[in-house]
Amino acid sequence: xxxxxxxxxxxxxxxxxxxxxxxxxxxxxxxxxxxxxxxxxxxxxxxxxxxxxxxxxxxxxxxxxxxxxxxxxxxxxxxxxxxxxxxxxxxxxxxxxxxxxxxxxxxxxxxxxxxxxxxxxxxxxxxxxxxxxxxxxxxxxxxxxxxxxxxxxxxxxxxxxxxxxxxxxxxxxxxxxxxxxxxxxxxxxxxxxxxxxxxxxxxxxxxxxxxxxxxxxxxxxxxxxxxxxxxxxxxxxxxxxxxxxxxxxxxxxxxxxxxxxxxxxxxxxxxxxxxxxxxxxxxxxxxxxxxxxxxxxxxxxxxxxxxxxxxxxxxxxxxxxxxxxxxxxxxxxxxxxxxxxxxxxxxxxxxxxxxx
Amino acid sequence: xxxxxxxxxxxxxxxxxxxxxxxxxxxxxxxxxxxxxxxxxxxxxxxxxxxxxxxxxxxxxxxxxxxxxxxxxxxxxxxxxxxxxxxxxxxxxxxxxxxxxxxxxxxxxxxx
Numbered sequence: 001x002x003x004x005x006x007x008x009x010x011x012x013x014x015x016x017x018x019x020x021x022x023x024x025x026x027x028x029x030x031x032x033x034x035x036x037x038x039x040x041x042x043x044x045x046x047x048x049x050x051x052x053x054x055x056x057x058x059x060x061x062x063x064x065x066x067x068x069x070x071x072x073x074x075x076x077x078x079x080x081x082x083x084x085x086x087x088x089x090x091x092x093x094x095x096x097x098x099x100x101x102x103x104x105x106x107x108x109x110x111x112x113x114x115x116x117x118x119x120x121x122x123x124x125x126x127x128x129x130x131x132x133x134x135x136x137x138x139x140x141x142x143x144x145x146x147x148x149x150x151x152x153x154x155x156x157x158x159x160x161x162x163x164x165x166x167x168x169x170x171x172x173x174x175x176x177x178x179x180x181x182x183x184x185x186x187x188x189x190x191x192x193x194x195x196x197x198x199x200x201x202x203x204x205x206x207x208x209x210x211x212x213x214x215x216x217x218x219x220x221x222x223x224x225x226x227x228x229x230x231x232x233x234x235x236x237x238x239x240x241x242x243x244x245x246x247x248x249x250x251x252x253x254x255x256x257x258x259x260x261x262x263x264x265x266x267x268x269x270x271x272x273x274x275x276x277x278x279x280x281x282x283x284x285x286x287x288x289x290x291x292x293x294x295x296x297x298x299x300x301x302x303x304x305x306x307x308x309x310x311x312x313x314x315x316x317x318x319x320x321x322x323x324x325x326x327x328x329x330x331x332x333x334x335x336x337x338x339x340x341x342x343x344x345x346x347x348x349x350x351x352x353x354x355x356x
Numbered sequence: 357x358x359x360x361x362x363x364x365x366x367x368x369x370x371x372x373x374x375x376x377x378x379x380x381x382x383x384x385x386x387x388x389x390x391x392x393x394x395x396x397x398x399x400x401x402x403x404x405x406x407x408x409x410x411x412x413x414x415x416x417x418x419x420x421x422x423x424x425x426x427x428x429x430x431x432x433x434x435x436x437x438x439x440x441x442x443x444x445x446x447x448x449x450x451x452x453x454x455x456x457x458x459x460x461x462x463x464x465x466x467x468x
Contacts, residue, residue: 024398032401035430039378039397042424046383066396074402238428 005259009053010044013060018289020064023071025078026177030223033291106141106219109325110348113333115306116341122148122155122212123304123346124163128171139171140178140220143348145232147304149278150210158193158210158280165189166216178218182227183287186214186279190229193280211280215246217302219350224292224300229285230278232346233308235316236292237299242317245290249277272309300350303332306343310336325349357410360445363395363403368412368434368442375416375433378404379424404432412438 006014017040021033040063047055106129114121128142146162148155169185197209213230224245226234231248247253251274255261266272279285294300299320307316311332319331328349336345360368370376370384382400385393395403407413414435418428434442456462 028402028405032405035378036397036401038427038429039382039400042379043382043397062394063396063398066398070396070398070402241428243428 006041006257007045007048008258009056010041010048011257013044013056014041016060017063020067022179023067025074026179027078028074029179030225030291031293034293105353107325107351107353108141108143108348109329110143110346111329111333112344112346113306113337113341115344116337118344120153120156121344122150122159123306123344124148124156124159125302125346125348126163126167127348128167130171135171137220138176139181140218140223141350142167142170142216142218143300143302143350144214144216145302145304145346145348146212146214146279147230147232147306147344147346148210148212151208154208154210155212157196158212159214161193161196162186162189162212162214162279165192166214170216170218178220178223178225179227179289179291182216182218182225183289186216186227186229186287187285189214190279190285191283194283197280209281211278213275213304214279215302217300219294219300219352222293222295224294226290226292228288228290231275232304233302234290235301235303236294237301237317237320238295238297240321242301242313242320245292247288247290248275249288250275267309273305294352296352298352300348300352301332302348304344304346306341306345307332307336307347309343310339310341310345320349325351357441358445358448360441361403362393363399364407364412365442365445366393366395367400367403367407368438368445371413371432371434372439372442375431377421377429377431379429380421381432407438411435412441 014037018037021029021036024033044056044059047059108127108129110125110127112121112123112125123146125145130136130139130141144163144166146159148157148159150158166185166189169188170181173181173184175181193210193212213232215226215228215232215234217224217226217234224236226245228246229249231250231253233248234245235242236245250272252261252266252269252272256263256266261269277286301316301320315335316332319335320328323331329347332347333345366385367381370381376384378400382395385395404413408415412435413432416431416433418430420426420428453462457464
């Protein structure tokens with residue numbers, strides 16, 4: 001969506017840096033991780049421009065030593081805070097928890113539609129708004145969308161396994177860190193689908209094999225954590241602007257990022273459906289994680305490419321901004337079908353309407 | 357609270373003439389010190405966290421910086437308290453320098 005070109009070395013360095021951010025304590029990473037990655041990217045880009053590859057290399061060295069020192073420091077601080085809590089000096093949760101604890105009120109609508117050209121619906125979706133206040137506080141709300149692929153009804157089976165496994169594993173996982181929980185849940189879903197493929201004697205490139213995309217978003221207080229494999233998407237609509245949070249693992253999305261294709265060309269490119277990462281085809285899968293802070297009045301949209309590939313961003317933004325979630329979902333699907341409905345269409349719309 | 361860590365004092369000074377986003381602070385500090393003080397993002401945001409918690413700075417809004425790209429960035433600015441702390445730290449350092457001058461460790465002002 002952003003037309004600014006990011007050089008390949010910078011994109012690679014940023015990817016490494018985002019991974020390394022996982023070494024920071026969860027609270028710290030949730031609050032500042034996004035800004036740190038953003039700062040790192042701007043810094044790398046300007047350094048590369050001014051000082052070339054050698055400058056970028058120096059910058060990476062500096063960042064790494066800085067990361068080790070500050071990560072240890074932040075961990076030390078969390079440990080100290082926890083010790084103080086244990087001894088009753090500080091209230092549970094400490095200072096950071098006060099800002100994160102306030103739960104949001106959410107309005108949600110979701111729907112999936114077969115479209116106009118397909119004979120089966122391979123998409124699956126689910127929303128969980130925990131009734132139990134403690135679960136809501138600990139794990140937050142969960143939204144999952146998956147776009148399955150495979151002959152007969154195999155695609156639908158894969159996407160169903162994905163969304164249900166993610167739900168089960170995420171809410172059973174006791175660890176506090178939402179990002180780690182979501183990644184763990186998606187990896188479990190991958191292992192399950194892969195095992196089922198193996199059990200049926202399916203080879204990797206066999207047409208009978210099944211696979212699926214999977215995008216999961218957990219909203220805990222004001223913190224939105226998104227984990228993604230494939231080309232289903234999460235958008236955040238804030239102050240009249242819509243921004244894609246996730247990164248598609250598709251050939252055309254990479255070409256757009258590298259600047260060899262415009263977003264308009266990507267929309268009609270004949271390989272626009274080709275993704276290079278999905279669940280079920282390999283024993284291990286790499287999961288991308290994105291962390292955002294949302295505010296009262298923000299809206300979220302999760303969808304499969306049956307929607308984002310058929311309806312222009314501006315139009316999606318207009319619909320989600322204008323109508324309540326239920327009407328938004330109805331109109332989004334109607335627009336995708338009016339554009340030919342070449343694929344299954346799935347959308348979840350969430351309005352963050354304020355604090356309880 | 358005094359003495360401040362170098363990172364915190366530099367961030368206060370960087371914000372003294374107006375609000376900036378994280379990368380803006382980083383760039384200003386690096387330029388003002390001729391590249392000798394280079395903060396990584398970890399030091400920068402670790403300091404920002406502490407400074408927000410102790411009320412030295414506050415986050416203002418999120419908006420794009422057209423000089424960089426069209427991404428939205430969070431801006432930070434000095435609070436009244438932050439400004440007073442920066443002044444107190446400057447006075448403390450100034451007094452220290454005066455001692456250094458009277459003992460001829462440092463040449464009198466203006467020279468070297």
